[in-house]
Amino acid sequence: MSIQEFMIPLLAAAVIAGTPILFAALGELITERAGIINLGVEGIMLMGAVTGFMAAVTTSNPWIGLLAAMFAGGALALVHAFLTITLRANQVVTGLALTIFGTGFSGYLGKAYVGIPVPKAFVPTPLGPLADIPFIGPIFFQHDVLVYISYVLVFVIWYFLQHTSPGLNLRALGENPAAMDALGINVFRLRYIYVVIGGMLGGVGGAYLSLAYAPSWLENMTAGRGWIAVALVIFALWNPWRAIMGAYLFGGIDALGFRLQVLGLHSVSPFFLKMLPYLFTVLILVLVVALKKGRLATPGALGLPYDREER
Amino acid sequence: MERHSYKLEKRLTPSPVMVFIIPIISVLLALILGGIFLSMTGREPLAVYTIMFTDSLGSKYGLTETIVKAIPLALTALGVSLAFKMKLWNIGAEGQFYMGAMGASWLPLTFPTLPVYVMIPGMVVLGMTAGGLWALLTAIPRAIWKVNEIITTLMLNYIAILWVDYLVFGPWRDPLGSNFPITAAFSDAARLPGLGDSRIHSGLFFALAIAVILAIVFKYSRWGYSINVIGSSERAASYAGMNIKRNILLVMFLSGAISGLAGMAEVSGIIGKLQHGISPGYGYTAIIVAWLSKLNPLAILIVSVLFGALQVGGYAAQIEGVPAAVATMLQGMILFFVLGGEIFTNYRVRRVSRKGEESK
Numbered sequence: 251m252s253i254q255e256f257m258i259p260l261l262a263a264a265v266i267a268g269t270p271i272l273f274a275a276l277g278e279l280i281t282e283r284a285g286i287i288n289l290g291v292e293g294i295m296l297m298g299a300v301t302g303f304m305a306a307v308t309t310s311n312p313w314i315g316l317l318a319a320m321f322a323g324g325a326l327a328l329v330h331a332f333l334t335i336t337l338r339a340n341q342v343v344t345g346l347a348l349t350i351f352g353t354g355f356s357g358y359l360g361k362a363y364v365g366i367p368v369p370k371a372f373v374p375t376p377l378g379p380l381a382d383i384p385f386i387g388p389i390f391f392q393h394d395v396l397v398y399i400s401y402v403l404v405f406v407i408w409y410f411l412q413h414t415s416p417g418l419n420l421r422a423l424g425e426n427p428a429a430m431d432a433l434g435i436n437v438f439r440l441r442y443i444y445v446v447i448g449g450m451l452g453g454v455g456g457a458y459l460s461l462a463y464a465p466s467w468l469e470n471m472t473a474g475r476g477w478i479a480v481a482l483v484i485f486a487l488w489n490p491w492r493a494i495m496g497a498y499l500f501g502g503i504d505a506l507g508f509r510l511q512v513l514g515l516h517s518v519s520p521f522f523l524k525m526l527p528y529l530f531t532v533l534i535l536v537l538v539v540a541l542k543k544g545r546l547a548t549p550g551a552l553g554l555p556y557d558r559e560e561r
Numbered sequence: 562m563e564r565h566s567y568k569l570e571k572r573l574t575p576s577p578v579m580v581f582i583i584p585i586i587s588v589l590l591a592l593i594l595g596g597i598f599l600s601m602t603g604r605e606p607l608a609v610y611t612i613m614f615t616d617s618l619g620s621k622y623g624l625t626e627t628i629v630k631a632i633p634l635a636l637t638a639l640g641v642s643l644a645f646k647m648k649l650w651n652i653g654a655e656g657q658f659y660m661g662a663m664g665a666s667w668l669p670l671t672f673p674t675l676p677v678y679v680m681i682p683g684m685v686v687l688g689m690t691a692g693g694l695w696a697l698l699t700a701i702p703r704a705i706w707k708v709n710e711i712i713t714t715l716m717l718n719y720i721a722i723l724w725v726d727y728l729v730f731g732p733w734r735d736p737l738g739s740n741f742p743i744t745a746a747f748s749d750a751a752r753l754p755g756l757g758d759s760r761i762h763s764g765l766f767f768a769l770a771i772a773v774i775l776a777i778v779f780k781y782s783r784w785g786y787s788i789n790v791i792g793s794s795e796r797a798a799s800y801a802g803m804n805i806k807r808n809i810l811l812v813m814f815l816s817g818a819i820s821g822l823a824g825m826a827e828v829s830g831i832i833g834k835l836q837h838g839i840s841p842g843y844g845y846t847a848i849i850v851a852w853l854s855k856l857n858p859l860a861i862l863i864v865s866v867l868f869g870a871l872q873v874g875g876y877a878a879q880i881e882g883v884p885a886a887v888a889t890m891l892q893g894m895i896l897f898f899v900l901g902g903e904i905f906t907n908y909r910v911r912r913v914s915r916k917g918e919e920s921k
Contacts, residue, residue, distance in 0.1 A: 293893075338907075339900040342650055343852055347900060350845060357886030372642035390655065469886070471856025474719050479636070481712045525673065528716040535713065537851065540706045 260505055261389045266503025269397050270295070270458040270472075274479035275486065275493045276400075276407055277451030281327075282483055283411070284444035285424035285551045288330050289345025292476025293352020297322040298456025300356040303363060303467040310369040312461050316396075316454065319461075323453020324446045326352060331445040335438055338555040349476070357469045364467060370470070371465035372396055372458075394462050396454075400494075402559050403451075408490040420444060424549030427556045435558055451489075474528060481531045485538050487547045503530045569908040575868025579906040584853050587898035588867075595891045598881075609883055613874025614704040623873060628761050629831060631869030633658065633823045633840070635768040635862055637847035639775060640692075640819030642856040646779070647792045647812050653699065653714030654820040655844025656721030662828045663725050664691025666835040669751035670733060670744055677750040684751060684825050692821015693814040695721060700813030704806040710813075718844065729837055743836040751828035764826030768862065771819055775858040788812060820844065841872065842889070849896045868892065 281288045285548050288294075298319035306315030330348055333339040374396040376382075380391040391398075410417040419440070422430050427437045459475070460467050478500055486492035507523035596606030618622045637654040644651035665688035669680060699717060702708035726742070735745040753762045769783035778785040791798040791805055800807055823843065828835055850868050875888025 251899065333900050337901050337904045339903055343848075343896070344900050346652065346848055347893055347896035350849065350889060350896065351894075354886045354889025354893055355598075355892070357599075358884045358890050361884040361886070417811045441920050452865040474716070477712060477715050481709075481716075484709065484712075519727050519731060521723045523729070525720050525723045536702045536706070536708050539708045540702070 258388050263505035264498050264502035267504040268497035269400055269474050270455040271479050271500055272400050272497035274455035275453045275482040277448035278483045281445050281448030282529040283420050283424045285443050287341045287443050287553045290330055290348025290399050290478050292447050293349035294323045294326050294452035295456035295472045295476045296356040297326055297352045298453030299460040302457030303460040304370050306461055312372050315461050316457050319453040320450040321458035324450040327446050327449020331442045335441050336526050341553050360467050372462035396458055404490045404494045427551050478531050481535050503527050562838055565912050568911050568913050569685045570761050570911050572909055575906045583902035587895050587902055591891055591894035594894055609878055612877050612881055616877030617870035617873035625759050626873045627869040630872045631865040632764045632768055633827050633843045634868055635865035636823035637820045638850035638861045639771050640816045642851040644816040645856055647788050650711045651714050653717050654847045655819040656718035657695050657820035658824040658844050659721040659725045661688040661692035661824030662839055664688045665825035666828055669747040672747045680750040688825025689818035690822045693818035696813045696817025700810045703773050704809040726837055744834045746834050746841045762830030764830045764890040770860050772858040849892050854898055
């Protein structure tokens with residue numbers, strides 16, 4: 251087997267495996283830019299995966315599944331917003347509650363759907379002439395349409411953050427909400443909006459797993475991808491372009507482990523190969539934080555409840 | 562007509578009445594909301610709850626199983642609460658539990674003929690050390706570079722579970738056993754004695770002892786006080802000359818060691834061998850137990866019995882065709898309500914007239 255025969259499918263698989271993490275990470279990036287940490291991504295993805303799957307099975311339409319997943323993700327994020335923004339609950343513990351609830355509720359709802367095939371999933375559709383570009387084409391442009399949407403989304407979020415005035419406000423929201431408030435901008439409402447949008451993207455990440463990647467439903471099928479997405483946001487320094495690179499890096503590790511198993515690498519236990527993405531997440535996180543010490547670009551007001559009285 | 566609006570006013574000290582009432586109301590509200598979900602998905606909430614309640618608390622067998630589940634929950638929750646006091650978000654109790662079980666299992670698997678007075682203390686020490694070191698792995702980067710411990714402790718959970726899987730599917734698998742992923746059975750000397758002839762084992766006393774020790778440490782010791790100070794303000798603590806880095810390492814190690822002890826007690830007291838899937842998520846439920854108890858060690862003992870019952874009730878519901886995940890769902894909802902209710906503990910709602918004059 252030539253190196254190209256191994257590399258091209260591997261890199262293409264990295265894009266696929268990275269896409270659910272990318273959607274979730276972009277959602278968390280927006281949430282954190284608004285100054286709220288949402289550690290419920292894992293639960294949101296699971297709820298997105300299960301509701302998306304249920305809706306797609308019932309209607310035979312994956313797009314309706316996608317909408318259902320966005321709705322579920324947004325609804326769960328709304329709970330987070332209400333508890334942390336209005337009721338000023340601890341953001342870390344609220345996020346954990348979201349994950350625990352999402353894990354339980356998705357397991358409860360999806361029990362009857364385990365092992366059922368989805369009538370219509372998102373299937374690969376080569377993207378016109380782009381798909382024929384040697385090397386680049388098979389890696390990036392022979393996937394399902396959600397992957398292409400994720401490319402556009404990265405660009406849109408980057409442009410929004412860097413080049414539009416609401417994007418500037420969003421960045422300021424996470425840095426200095428009191429200043430925004432003084433300018434007459436409704437901090438509470440904007441934070442609600444961005445937390446919910448973040449949750450909707452998390453739901454899409456989950457639906458990608460159950461409607462394109464797998465495509466099937468399995469209890470706890472995210473297997474820590476929501477947490478990897480949270481780690482990825484730090485790795486990405488809250489920048490969408492770095493998020494896409496990071497997502498494919500993690501996707502690549504995931505795909506590599508899987509491929510080595512398939513190739514029958516018998517000297518290494520499959521359990522060690524399965525550890526790779528988690529091990530890699532820890533190592534990368536430690537490395538990035540240690541190297542970037544003090545220059546992490548963390549939004550200044552991240553994790554702090556905003557209280558007008560204490561301005 | 563005079564118009565009013567409401568404003569929140571921070572209380573100087575948390576309301577003691579609310580600290581007590583909020584968790585109770587939260588459990589009730591979660592049961593009601595859970596009931597709505599159950600009936601929306603075509604089930605009889607009252608029937609499901611009745612089964613969950615009678616099977617966990619309504620019989621001697623049920624109560625025994627509830628206590629059996631409460632032991633690992635209490636221990637992991639105590640471990641987690643110690644770290645949470647310092648605002649160290651150790652959510653790796655699940656992995657520390659597995660590593661503790663693994664460390665403890667090594668002794669009877671390697672030296673099966675040791676006498677009981679060497680075996681049990683040895684397993685305790687090994688289990689606690691393994692759990693503690695596993696947690697320390699995340700404490701070191703946290704202390705030096707402030708690497709987010711939430712993510713690292715969580716990632717290590719997956720790794721610990723896979724590591725135990727590797728052992729029981731591979732090198733530690735019982736050669737005489739069938740093909741099941743289990744180790745050889747421990748010798749009798751490696752089994753924690755039970756209370757009478759029940760499945761409740763003396764790991765119960767570990768939980769009681771650690772709860773009492775932590776309660777005393779937090780209430781009376783200098784060290785307990787400094788953990789509280791660091792937890793409420795790192796800056797104040799460092800001005801007061803407290804060594805934050807050393808305390809991060811120490812607290813995280815101890816936190817992991819207590820969860821490791823939970824793993825030891827489970828393999829020694831209940832299972833009698835190491836195997837795949839030794840925990841149904843005790844380490845995650847522990848987070849809810851700890852928060853619901855307001856990190857109070859003695860409250861943790863009581864709340865873990867409640868959550869032990871919820872776990873047993875979940876299994877009972879499963880036999881009736883309701884997914885056991887219903888227990889996890891209820892746990893998450895209880896935590897939502899507790900978190901939402903905290904505003905009443907920490908704030909007072911005041912009615913304010915539009916002119917700004919306060920009227921009660």
